Amino acid sequence: MSHVGEYSKQIKWIQFVAFPFFVGISLWIWFASQAGDQNLQLIIGLGVIPTTYFYLACLFVMLENKRIVKLLKPIGRVGQMAFTNYLAQSFIGLAIISCMGLEVVSPSDVVIIAILIFVIQMIFSVIWFKFFKMGPFEKVWRFMTYGRKTVPNK
Structure with missing residues (x-):
């Protein structure tokens, strides 16, 4: 975990790139679920990778904070x-x-x-x-x- 700080630029870049995908897919999932879309599972599947990258990048940034x-x-x-x-x-x-x-x-x-x-x-x-x-x-x-x-x- 001590080496995470060395990659802070790359991690923040991943956050920056993954965030719009995360928001977009989250909204798409919400609207699809409200409409009863039959392709909901496919839409959720499309969101797995960008969501995972976004969550992990946020977790790495948070865990650099000693209080957290x-x-x-x-x-x-x-x-x-x-x-x-x-x-x-x-x-x-x-x-x-x-x-x-x-x-x-x-x-x-x-x-x-x-x-x-x-x-x-x-x-x-x-x-x-x-x-x-x-x-x-x-x-x-x-x-x-x-x-x-x-x-x-x-």
């Missing part, structure tokens, strides 16, 4: 223990559903539950990395792969 990097650090911690969090999300979701007393989960409940799970995982991950260098299941996986302890605790 610091703000997004908890999300990065969740990613650092992705296997642990993947395994835990079912149990956390089940606990939340049980506490809410839901027998049938509506789409709006799913959104609320997903947000709660992610917040819980961010808090857990940040706390975990204050004491350890990797997640618990990542450590087990690494031990099973290499047969020895490879990364010590802090």
Whole structure:
């Protein structure tokens, strides 16, 4: 990530070129969806590449800002223990559903539950990395792969 600054001119050029395509295709998709156009999926497909370039260029520019990097650090911690969090999300979701007393989960409940799970995982991950260098299941996986302890605790 430290080399991104070397390419800032090229990244800003990509933003400048991709932005009109992004706006144009976004408007085209919106109008096509409002009109019930049968070619909507094709239009969306045409927008994938310019939209991806625009989003990535914006992300690279944003991540050059130290405050934004610091703000997004908890999300990065969740990613650092992705296997642990993947395994835990079912149990956390089940606990939340049980506490809410839901027998049938509506789409709006799913959104609320997903947000709660992610917040819980961010808090857990940040706390975990204050004491350890990797997640618990990542450590087990690494031990099973290499047969020895490879990364010590802090």
